[in-house]
Amino acid sequence: MDRNTWDKKTPPGFTELRKEAMTVELCVYSLQNSRMKEINQVRAVAEAAGKIWCQGGVNVQVVHWEALPPLSIAGPLNLNSTDLARQIPCGSLSDAARSQLSTIGKPNAPAGDPTRLVAVYCIPGNGFQDAPSASGCHQFQFQGNTSPDHMILLTDSADGRVLAHELGHALFVRLTGPNSWMNEDPDPGRNVSDRLHNANPPNLMYSSVSEKPSISPEQVMVAQKSRLVTRQSLFYGFRENKRYKLGVDIKTLHVDEVSDEITSDNALESSWMFAVGTSIIKNRKPYENSRLTPGDYDLSGSFDNPLLEVESDTDKLTLDVTGTDRDFFPFNDELPHIHKEWSKGEDLWGSTSSDPGAPTGQHQEGPVKNDEIKYSVTYAIRVDDAPLEEIFRHIC
Template sequence: MDRNIWDEKTPPPDFSEPFAELRKDAMTVELCVYSLQGSKKGLEQVRTVAQDAGRIWCQAGVNVQVVHWEALPPLNIAGPLTLNSTDLARQIPCDSLSDAARSQLMAIGKPNAPAGDPTRLVPVYCIPGNNLQNAPSASGCHRHVNNPPDHMILLTDSADGRVLAHELGHALFTRSAGPSSWMNEDPDPGRNDNFPIHNTNPQNLMYPSVSVNARISPEQVTVAKESRLVTRQPLVYGFREEKRFKLGVNIKTLHVDSVSDENFSDNALESTWTFTVATSKTKESSKVFANSRLTPGEYDLSRDYDFPLLEVESEEDKLTIAVTGWDWDFWSPDDDVPSIRAEWSKDEGLWGSRLGSTSGAPTGQHKEGPVENSEIKYSVTYAIRVDDAPSEHIFREIC
């Protein structure tokens, strides 16, 4: 499955068509969660517990994903446990669970689970009661049987995300110990020699009482990622409208430092300028500025030289801004003014709209030049903005 059961299946109502799902390949362990009769863990409680456990396992780059949740009806499975008891937890001593009790719990199975290899889905049973038998502080339990192993995690009403993360650690550390043999000792060097499925470091996830800032060691990460329960999947984490970017460019000022006209003429240029903006060969737009007496100074063009809604064909398309011009001469041939050309890609601050190259100016404002020849020295200031853009909606983080 490509998302948690509570993640959005369709784009939000304010999205326009067409849209695309945002996906990322990621290491994932999948859970089927069942709430037995009397359990206080409904879907929202399960969501909180799973998300908190997922944040811990993100340290290892493993995503915890719930692919099924179900509130089970009263169960009629023979065995030593009264499965419909309102305090079922008090009947279960995890460390000394009998074969008959384990078989009875395993017989619950994974009803209505998604199709696939059932041994790669970890069932989590939420049971009523706060603590397990003979363990005042124990609120979670893990067991596995068979070859390849089938897993089972029990969570009481008081179990939180740290408890689920810890019990999931026991499952992810289950690895081959020889033909038809499996073990789940803590792979970290700090494991408890007297109880090797646990760790001696209070900050480690596999310490019997999980700390608020539980850590997962590199050795534990390596074993977890090699677990047969972990698969690489393209997970959906959001939606994106498939409309194109539209950019805007405003030519703000033409700054003339100096001019020198032909002989026998005053020092004012009879000039014509062309400002061209393009996002592709088919999306070119130009505006002409004519001045019969161009002298040194700053010319404000911002009001009339704006280029809105320049559509970008693709994210590889570039935004080009060009300035060309010529000076009319009476006694001699006309002269071209030195040209300016600037090119921006999406990677450059979203076509320059998020960058600023003019000191003290707002974001998106840029200056090109000065450039010069024998007749003129000048520079141009312009601003780039995003007039419209694809909307993205992110509903989860992928490790």
């Protein structure tokens, strides 16, 4: 899948925005009597867990959610109990109870390899039989070298930190030899008496998750190699099918120093070319000055370029300033070249940022210098027209 179950659909006339990234996918089911029975509750928990696992470059994605009806699956557990968690000893769950939970399966899950989807069951109750203060439990089943099938149980008191912790247990499951699987914490700081957990309180895999848990490089390396993690082209927003249009106004030519040929006075007879453009449109404007001396030359309004269309997000906005000192002997001199490239970035080709203390979108390039001149240029960038865009998820 390429999106969360709650992500918006792309409206007509818009293009999906995507980014390739590592992803672990969940199918979440709320059992009868669970307090987590609204999609927004599930979303809040999943997104909080996702922020934690972004430290390791792994996106957490919920590809399916539903509230299950009353269940009549035979076994030692009463799956319709109002306090199901208290029936479950997570650390010593019997094969019969594990099989009963596994029989719930992943109803209505997206097509594909079901063992690559982690089933998350939201169950009623606030603590397990063998751990009254615990609010999450991870279990996995396998037969021989076949791929493990994972499930996570979240009680009514679970939050995103608990889900992130239990996902850690799932992501650390690895084959160590023929018919041999384990999910010990791969971090060197694991607890020697409880090797599934970490001995460092700030670590995500400590038995009680801290407010801002961390993930170690060793844990990241194992998690990213998990068969639960796949590289996908993830949908994170959409944009209207039209181009950005930029405007560039050359405002001021600042001249600090000039030095003309020996036989002349100290003023340059200069010809200039100011060029701005993208891959689609190039605009060039000439400027002549027969007596250029130190000072500021106001060019506002003379070099306005209101329709610089941008081909794509990777297109660049370029500024080039070139000039020539017209001499009588022996030949004309080239003045130093100013070249600047702007990428889209977060500031839209420089239109939403500025030099310190300057109006938004205003920048100065230079000074540049050679034997004839030392100068700089002030210019302003703006967005004249922009496609409507909505970004509704962060991709790690």
